[in-house]
Amino acid sequence: MKYVLLGEDESSTEEKLSGYTGVVAWSYLRPHCENGVLYFVDPTLELTEVGAAISHNQSAKVEAWLKAGDLVKMGEVHAAQWEKEAPEFEALVVSPFVLCRPVV
Template sequence: MIAPEHYGSESMKYVLFGEDGTSTEEKLAGYTGVVPWSYLRPHCENGVLFYVDASLDLTVVGAAISRNESARVDAWLKSGDLVKMSEVHASQWEKDSPEFEALVVSPFVLCRPV
């Protein structure tokens, strides 16, 4: 057992796992990266890949999905700012092989070409 005098003068701070003071957007930004089309192809085939328009922040969209903000997500879907990828898109990207900025918000994957 460690004696109290060995704890130091700073008080210990206890934080529950996942509650570190960062926003959902900040946490999701750490899971955003650049990937090739070959990484995204299986997600497209499984029907969980979504294109995010350049006018939107990928992490803001991801946070809205993770918080189940259905009205906000529905508005993006209706406006075309968020689009479920289909074979039409996949066939074009197979030819061009662009890289994508991507974010996994399970079970969905968000992306846009870089």
């Protein structure tokens, strides 16, 4: 196990965020959807790339993904679909947001 003092970790943001990425059931994501903080990430993008852009306040990049539909805020219509299908999701927490996409 590697121990470092805060500020000495030379990992990239993407590497750090990969530690907060995992596979979860819809039941884990449902409350985040209800709170309006759950976002669907298009499979052409890496979750960690989107998470890094959010954590670095790269608003132009995030806005471009939102406008293109590559990043979509999940709503009730989406929740109803996932309730029926109950797939597993790859998810990443970038507080206060949660990014996700179905596991293929």
